Amino acid sequence: MKMKYYSKVFYDDPKIVVIGGGTGLSILLRGLKKFTHNITAIVTVADDGGGSGILREDLGMLPPGDIRACMLALANTEPKMEKLFQYRFDNGSLKGQSFGNLFLAAMNGIYGSFEMAIKEASDVLAITGKVIPMTLEKVKLFAELENGKIIEGESNIPFQVKKNKSKIQRVFINPAISNPLEEGIEAINQADLIVLGPGSLYTSIIPNLLINNIVEKIYNAKAPKVYISNIMTQPGETDGYSVFDHVQSILNHSREDFLDYVIANIEEIPTVVLDKYIGDGSSPVLVKDIDRKLLEEKGIHLIAESLIDIQKHYIRHDNMVLSKLLIDIAKKSKP
Known part of the structure; x- marks a missing residue:
């Protein structure tokens, strides 16, 4: 693509x-x-946890969290803009969600594609270089533990490793x-x-x-x-x-x-x-x-x-x- x-x-x-x-x-x-x-x-x-996981589940979009963090790291804009994108709501149904994630979700809705959402947001933030998702497929991560158990979901892996007391064999x-x-x-x-x-x-x-x-x-x-x-x-x-x-x-x-x-x-x-x-x-x-x-x-x-x-x-x-x-x-x- x-x-x-x-x-x-x-x-x-x-x-x-x-x-x-x-x-x-x-x-x-x-x-x-x-x-x-x-x-x-x-x-x-x-990733499928936190605010990104909620947007992924609710809107069917790719998780924006890591993308947002990298875009802000490469941004060349006013400090107020970065504070806005980093802001996390602490009350109501948006509790724990960042404005930057919601902004990318809105751009995704406006342009109908995650890649265009990233491109337009990159222009807004005047980023140095490019930020690209590893794929545009909605991938789910699995881990096979040394005891043979299969764990589904990125956010679930560390918890299950500790619960099973078995290390990761492969993902x-x-x-x-x-x-x-x-x-x-x-x-x-x-x-x-x-x-x-x-x-x-x-x-x-x-x-x-x-x-x-x-x-x-x-x-x-x-x-x-x-x-x-x-x-x-x-x-x-x-x-x-x-x-x-x-x-x-x-x-x-x-x-x-x-x-x-x-x-x-x-x-x-x-x-x-x-x-x-x-x-x-x-x-x-x-x-x-x-x-x-x-x-x-x-x-x-x-x-x-x-x-x-x-x-x-x-x-x-x-x-x-x-x-x-x-x-x-x-x-x-x-x-």
Whole structure:
């Protein structure tokens, strides 16, 4: 399917495709847009929880939440506009719903298609680059646990993993044949760098790799492929995972020689901040000697750096450090 964008092209800027979803992707995009205007964010639409899930169920549209977050991350507009799009209602039937989600739902109704809704909203927000859904199909995410049980629904997976005390073996989507957008494939083919993550491994990153032929399209692209490992494990999704465990899951859902680089954190987290996360069931994902050894055996180049940024006791990636690392790799790959 074809989506038309008319954003200005900055030919000297590295062309970077970032694939994922959730908070991790939007944080990265806020930093990356300061270094290049040629950004394409390919975003998961497999989520079915929260306000997005309600709109998906009620209106039959694709879930707008991750799309909205990435558009706002790339927006070049007045702060008042961003506050408006981020505003969440706290009363009545709209409780928990964001204005940005409702705006995209309205645009979807006006133009009769989600792709045109994104395009028009992108113009309103004057975004840097493009935001593209991974597919226009109404996909549902499933997880097969190590005990053989099949879990239906992205928002249900972490709860059922904890309830069953069984880790995720694999994830898959229905319909199994869901096609990517042409603009996404074009961006992948023209990219100087293709980035996976950061974000929820099984519910934000890997779903994008399940789209029809996308793994081969990414693999055959000339650009280096980089995976950004999470800083903390995610309860009910990656409990006890090492850096290499994250990488191996990516490879299990793609192919063994899929990645060229992995970026991972080596910075210790202050105890006063870490204790809260440990209490919630998370643990740090720090590079260890075994990770270095296993990645080297697979021919994957590890970039281990201090990547921590703590804001109001929340741990996240330092998007400026991360962006500089990515731009350096992209510039080396440019002909």
